Amino acid sequence: MTTNAPSAPSWGPPYLLYLGDAHDDLAIKTARGLAVWRPQWCLGQFRGPACKSSLDLPDLSFAAAREAGANTMVVGIANAGGVMAPQTVRDVVAAIEAGLNIASGLHQRLDAHPAIAEAAARTGRVLFDARRFPHDIPVGKGLRRSGRRLLTVGTDCSVGKMYTTLALEHELRKRGISADFRATGQTGILIAGSGVPIDALIADFISGGAEWVSPARHDGGWDLIEGQGSLFHPSYAGVSLGLLHGSQPDALVLCHEPQRPHMRGLPHYAVPDLKTCLETNLQSARLTQPDVIPVGIALNTSKLTVKAAADACKAAEDALGLPCQDPVTMGVGRIVDKLFSCFAS
């Protein structure tokens, strides 16, 4: 045995972020998440000739990125329908041939493209699909486990649960507290470098997936678990409930976007009010964690004026008696203050 033996190739940072010919900033959401939350992992970006977005990272060719030390290219953009554009397939093959592993957050598996599968097999590079799940996840047991857990829950899908959870991790670490973001969606998994795509599991294993992604911890720190969906979303509430049960959260943070006209994708369903949503989450959470408490509200006020955002936070604070902040513009300091005051020992 020699310590110089090369380890098996594996996806992971440092990253080249692939922006391709993204038409707008929404298309590069996954890459932006990495650039914002893991800047130390992001060496550069690759932009196609028609790209309309940028992350203000160095523009690097595949070869230059490899030379600079990049290990993996992250592909997060998709055409409508989650299908990879033909040019993206060609770029991925070229990146593989330049020596990069590939990580993807797309619905379609990388190896569903024969050219990509062939290039990876030929060069020994690794293809990682964040939506593919580990097959050894057991059914949830509901057994209490060591460690403290916070879960973000929401009135709806896409209200800022991932961002809030990462902001909480950042704030806790800043204060010297051991804390780990536990990813449950594809973008979060690429940011965390691990996790479970909870909505891609077989239905019987949802709570088991939450238990798996947040195992017992003994260092006095916190697991900060990325929430998914909403108990009030008729399409996905089963995922949210299983995640809530499996997480056994000590603390909840409720995420919400004010003035959303209806539940995402469902014009015939109203967004629940904050109080009803929080009470329902607490009631459901008590099945596996009777002592669960709420510690704050995170509002996504990106569509509001500064004054309207402040008013919305004040109204939520008054209604629920909890600190309320927009993590993007206000941070999460007061929510963490509340968390610490509730879990002092």
Add this chain to the structure above:
Amino acid sequence: MTTNAPSAPSWGPPYLLYLGDAHDDLAIKTARGLAVWRPQWCLGQFRGPACKSSLDLPDLSFAAAREAGANTMVVGIANAGGVMAPQTVRDVVAAIEAGLNIASGLHQRLDAHPAIAEAAARTGRVLFDARRFPHDIPVGKGLRRSGRRLLTVGTDCSVGKMYTTLALEHELRKRGISADFRATGQTGILIAGSGVPIDALIADFISGGAEWVSPARHDGGWDLIEGQGSLFHPSYAGVSLGLLHGSQPDALVLCHEPQRPHMRGLPHYAVPDLKTCLETNLQSARLTQPDVIPVGIALNTSKLTVKAAADACKAAEDALGLPCQDPVTMGVGRIVDKLFSCFAS
């Protein structure tokens, strides 16, 4: 085009029920369900030399069954772990060679056994796995659809939801009402001849699966949807919630086994009381069907004396103000009376 053209081979009745070398009656649960609820489809049984069970059907060899008109052999028994015994594999191959299609309710796919896959391919026989799900199920939409629906819900897993649902179908049909059992588990799917294995779906599609299995109906009849799990089971509640939302039930029947010491498989979780369980189901169901009402309670009193069973039903009736019966020993006539009184028009 000729009307004599043979149709594509397909699984379906008439059935030969394979009991193999079943050690006890629990092992033949699936076959028994078929014999009880679809006796007109069951031509005979096949028993191995060590078989300790019987369904009081004619014992038929594979060739004799084929000659008597059997189309499909149903395999419902499994060793511990859901694995098919080597002798069962040999028997299945022999049945295929005798001209029978094969339907299975086991976890392991039939074509995971090379000998079975080879025999089916060689003879053109069909292999049907009730746990394999259709891949074209869409995400749940939550849109209201025509027709009336009843869903059985439970305090726990395995408390009699399938039996109760089938008993309701039998009673409604007896009274001349159009009614269809909608199967959501593997045994139910074999009994119904169709359905969706709801707990084997990808998590994002649970409510969509319930919408798919119970589409709009316009004949004034009822869909009677087989419930799964329990909102109070920490392992599977996500499945139960998605099924509840997707079913959009007009009516619920609550199923329960008195004196169960704890939730199935989880000694650290108590069974919820009937009132709490019913209220939680109603509250959750109202998201997609605000007018949902309960119409009865079905108790599994198989472990009680006649006197204790009557007392348990009386106590449940008094507590919830709903008719309560054991479908096995008392039928479901009073529950159906209540259903009709609530949905008279």
